[in-house]
Amino acid sequence: MDKPIDKFWQLRLAEVKAALEANNFEVFLAENEADANKIVLEDLISQLKPKTVSWGGSMTFTESGLYKQLKGKTDLEVWDTFDKKISDDEKKQRRRQALHADLFITGTNAVTEAGQLVNLDMIGNRVAALTFGPHWVIVMVGRNKIVPDLEEAMFRVKNYVAPTNSMRLDKKTPCVKTSYCEECQSPDRICNTWTITEKSFPKGRTKIILINENLGL
Numbered sequence: 001m002d003k004p005i006d007k008f009w010q011l012r013l014a015e016v017k018a019a020l021e022a023n024n025f026e027v028f029l030a031e032n033e034a035d036a037n038k039i040v041l042e043d044l045i046s047q048l049k050p051k052t053v054s055w056g057g058s059m060t061f062t063e064s065g066l067y068k069q070l071k072g073k074t075d076l077e078v079w080d081t082f083d084k085k086i087s088d089d090e091k092k093q094r095r096r097q098a099l100h101a102d103l104f105i106t107g108t109n110a111v112t113e114a115g116q117l118v119n120l121d122m123i124g125n126r127v128a129a130l131t132f133g134p135h136w137v138i139v140m141v142g143r144n145k146i147v148p149d150l151e152e153a154m155f156r157v158k159n160y161v162a163p164t165n166s167m168r169l170d171k172k173t174p175c176v177k178t179s180y181c182e183e184c185q186s187p188d189r190i191c192n193t194w195t196i197t198e199k200s201f202p203k204g205r206t207k208i209i210l211i212n213e214n215l216g217l
Contacts, residue, residue: 013210019115024203030211033064050102054079056126058107060140060216095125099133107216109161110153111145117197118153122190137206142215162191164217
């Protein structure tokens with residue numbers, strides 16, 4: 001067989017898509033970052049016609065280039081929660097404001113083969129918007145986020161996603177030194193609020209783009 005790895009991921013992503021759709025998510029398959037961006041910009045935004053857009057912390061979102069592309073759009077009111085030029089107080093205010101956006105874009109820490117989204121947040125703005133607030137949510141998911149079940153999802157988050165994010169953000173937590181979750185009491189701890197999203201409510205509110213590339217953490 002030619003390109004067995006490609007064949008493997010095509011089958012795996014199709015199965016995860018079906019599981020997510022059974023849980024009332026609207027799901028799109030993208031072969032790469034450019035494909036994913038096209039789905040967001042040309043398909044979903046054209047269909048949904050949001051007036052306001054914002055986002056939560058997501059390396060997949062920024063790595064894809066979509067962040068820069070959305071900031072350049074003149075027909076959308078963009079509430080940029082990543083702007084490094086504003087004060088911490090202004091960032092908090094924008095994160096609150098983002099819960100009222102028409103469209104919210106983010107990633108996920110893990111997605112199970114049963115079609116569940118699993119996330120662990122520091123501040124809680126990302127998971128808050130995922131569960132309630134914005135009219136629509138787009139979740140961009142690299143294939144590396146797929147895990148067999150909830151147990152594996154939580155292990156992945158605690159012992160890979162959280163330590164690497166703590167390193168990326170220069171946090172003063174034990175996992176930065178050990179690479180493992182130490183269930184710390186550090187003021188810099190980023191593991192504060194779990195969410196398990198089993199179904200999209202209302203049906204189709206949450207749009208998921210499964211990307212056939214490794215993206216994010």
